[in-house]
Each structure stands twice: as C-alpha cells, then as structure tokens.
Amino acid sequence: MRISVVIPAHNEEAYLPRALGAVAAQTLKPLEVIVVDNASTDRTREVAEAHGARVVLCARKGVAFARQAGLLAARGEWVAMTDADSLPTERWLERLTARAGGAVALYGPLRFYGVSPFEATLSEQGYRAFLNLMALLGRPNLAGANMMLLKEAALWVGGFPEVEAREDVLLGWRLRRLGPVRYVPEALVLTSARRLQGGWGPFLLRQVRNLLGDPRGYFGEGGERER
Template sequence: MAQVILLFLLLIAFLSGFFFLWKLPVINPSKDKEEEASISVIVPARDEETSLPKLLASLHEQSLVIEEIIVVDDESEDRTVKIAEEYGATVLSTKESGSTRTGKSAACWLGAQHAKGDYLIFMDSDTQCAQKHAFRNIVAQFKRNGDTGLLSIQPYHVIRSLYETLSIVPNIIVLAGLNRYTFLDKSIPKRGAFGPFLFVKAEEYFDLGGHEATLYTHMDGIAMADLYQKENCPVTVYGGKESIHFRMYPEGIYQLIQGWTKSFTYGAKVTHPVVMLSIMLWVMSTYLVLIGFVDGVMRVDLTYLSVIFITYVLHSLQFRWLMKKVGRFPWWTMAFSLIYISAFLLLYLWAVIQVYFLKKVKWRGREYKT
C-alpha cells in the first residue's frame, strides 16, 4: 500500500512540473525590417568592470540605432566609469547628483531624468543582446502590445563555470513564481516583472512615477510591475532566448549566493498559492524518487525498482525540458536534480534567515534592511 501511495504522489509531483512553467513566451522576430524608435538605454552600474564591456559592445552592434546609452555609476570602486567612457556612453554619478539615495532604483531614476528618448530601456550590467536585431524585435513586440505598458524580459542564462549550474533551479523557480505561465493562464492573477530588462514608453513612465516610486525596495522589477498594474497598464513578461542573455554572478560562488538569497523571499510574496503548491510538489518529487529507490533496495523488489528507475528517467527529462526554457546549461545536469534542488533549498533557507531573522541582506558591499 505504501508503494502505491508513493507512486501516486510521484505522478502528481511529475504533472506539477508541467503546470507551473508550461508555456514561456519569447520575443518573436519582427517582419518589419524598417522598425525605428527613439531609444535611451539606461544601465545602473556598481563595480561592473567585468560585465559592462560585453553589454556595451552588444548595444553598439544593434541594427536599430540607439539614441543614447547612459551608464549611471553607483559609487563604483573599480574601472566601471572608465570602461563606460571608452565605449562612448554618457556617464552619470549618483554620488555627484546631490541625491541622498543610492542603489539600483535611484540610479535608474537618475538616468531616466536625463534621458532624451521616447522609449526607455533599463538593463542590468550583466545582460547583453543575444543578436543584432534584438532591439528591433523588442520594439516591434511592444508596439504589437499596444505601444503601452511595461515589457520585461528575463534574460536567458548562459554559463561558463561549473558552479554557475547552481542557478538552474533558482532560474526555474523565479520564472514560475510570477504566475504567468501555467495552464490556468486567465484564472490566476499575474504579478511582478524582471528588473534585469525593462522597456517602457518615457511619457507613460514619468506619468506613473517611474523608479522614484520604487526607491523603497531593491526588487525594482516587482515594484515596477505593481506600479503599472495599479493603473491598469499592461505588464508583459518574456523569456530572453534569442533576445537578451546574461551570465549571472560571474565573480564566483559567493556572489551567486548573495545574489540569489536577496531575491528569493521577495519573489515568493507574489506567487499564487496554487503555483506555490505545484512548485513544492515538483521539488518534493526528487526526494520521493530517492525514497522509492531506498525502499526498493531494502525490499529487494526488482519490479518496483524498475518502476522507480523509469520515474527517475522521466523526472530527469522533465528537468532538462524546464532548464532549457531558462538557460543554456550542460545536458548532463539533468541527471543530478537531487543536488541542484537541494542546493536551491539551502539557498532559500539562508534567504529566510536573512530576511526574517537577521532583517538584512547584503549586495555589492551594501546592507539592505528588510
């Protein structure tokens, strides 16, 4: 009887893995090769000498002419400013602006106030355009959406080091947590957006208060989405495959831990209970497989072990299907979901400790009260 119950739970958990991230829309290629727009790109940057060159180089390669690139230096202590100037960007400084505010939202707001374009694009320093027509396609998509609202893209994760594979499950969970990609598309309230890439119409942005209204949080994507949705302005969120890529936390595993733990619990606040339940069931499935395997070995039940092995293969294939939606990860990682899900749970536990017990998180040498 216990084996039947376990197999039933495995089936439910397996189906849950399809529920929360069934269909992830991406930016489609534009059929209009003459698409034009007056665009200002605003890049908040703090100690980004490693990532910034790749972003700026990709911006200069765009087929759509960019009116201006503004890099807002948020008290960097490395070569961020010099690199921005070498690429011809306009450089602003939060320290020299006279404002008492620092942080990403303050930097975005400062850049927006000096921007000249009809459209504003806010990009994190670790992002980059995946190909030369990326902006042309994004502008076309925004206009197809009615030329209004907030368009956000979660960049497609491309890795270079083994430790970066620890971001597989967090990337999946972060996308699922916005409630936008389930079977119940119209039944579950959609929440949030992704801060690494935001596209807005300048006039509408300033009418709503822009990043000045999000200075209370370092999760500007979620706050900006709330701002737009409160005014009944559409918020659309896309996967970044073939449009916007990034390499998250290239400076090492410590940066990865800091980066993810500052995000987890805030994102969980916008996740619908049904979606959260499906995520929890899917996370549980990898441990159910382990329990089934141990039980089968102890019972010396080859038939049962065969069923568990088939379940493990199906779970691994599903894990691969999910990870391909969010990033370019090695194929062999599909066989080690237990390791990656366990790492995610440890990161999440550390995030809970920081947010609810220590009441602070750290990022880029700063402490943020929670």
C-alpha cells in the first residue's frame, strides 16, 4: 500500500519535531510525509523541511482547509492523518494497514500525554468506550489525530466539509455510504493534553455533541448538506 501521512500545522514549531520523529519511527514506512503549513507565522515550515517532510502551503486558516489541502496533495492511494501535537505509536501504520481490506477509512483510539498517569489511563479507556459505543450506533467517530482514508473515496464524497470543527467526524459519516469505516483498537496515538485547556467539562461536552450527531455540522459555511 502506498500511504501518505498528512500533518496539518498552524504555528507548531514546538510540537512538530516529536510528531515527525514518531512518524519516522514507524515499522511500516510511508511513501511520503506532508506537513500542511496552515498560515503559520513561526518556523513551522523550516522545521518540517529540516525533518524531511514535504511542505504544502495553505493560506486559508482553518484545520478543515488544511486537511483538504493535504488530501489533495497526497500521492498515496491511502492518506493517514495525525496532528502536529500527536505521537503515533510505532506500529500505528502497520496496524491500520492490516485492517484496511475492503474499508474506505480506518481510525483508532487516543491517549493524552502530559497529564498524570491516572488521567492518561482514564482518557484512553474512556475514549475507547466512547468509540465502541459510536461504532455500535453506526456513527464512526474519525479523529484527525488518528485516521486513514482511501483517497479516492474521500474525494468522491467531497473531502472535508468546510466547517469550523468536526470536519473529521462529518467526513467519516459521509464515507460510510461507500463502504466500511473501521475502528482499529490496536492503532493507538498519543495526543497532547492541550485539548483540555478549557477543562474536562468542555472537552466531554464536545464528545457528547458527536454522540448526539447534531446535523447542523453539515450546514457550516461552504459545507454540504448530508444526503
């Protein structure tokens, strides 16, 4: 399989080296690593190039636009995505690929780093339970920090919707019309606890919103109504 790894980045010079190091350490080497420089004003581009990544510029600020730019630029038939503050475990690509047969997208669990051991364990086990529940409900919960897409399928459904947030989840719901969107519990990615800057409460509320499946996420500016 030809896999492109895409990492969107806005002012990520501090986090990016570790993320790129984690991708370089994969047991299954990707065809290429793309860093999408999303209107950065720091040294994101220089850091990415110094680590051997191909840099794609995206002047329109917003993670949905950056992900779409990376998807379009990817040369691989599969596009794996993670975030600049995330650390895929070394067999991440290997484990996703092992479950790719017949699927149009795959995704795995997350665990926070930079928190206490108790909070790290709680974050992983809680998120795994959440993903299992979403899968049972037929609502796959793709996460931008840990997912892999069949490029042709993703483009067929229009790619990432132009919304402020949840572009990853919404794309997963579109892709399920074409084929299996498969949860791979073995494909773990560690992700920064800066997502908790507003506290656990707002973070959990965002997950509940995903669970309820607010259809208004399809009606953001430039977004496409789900058919």
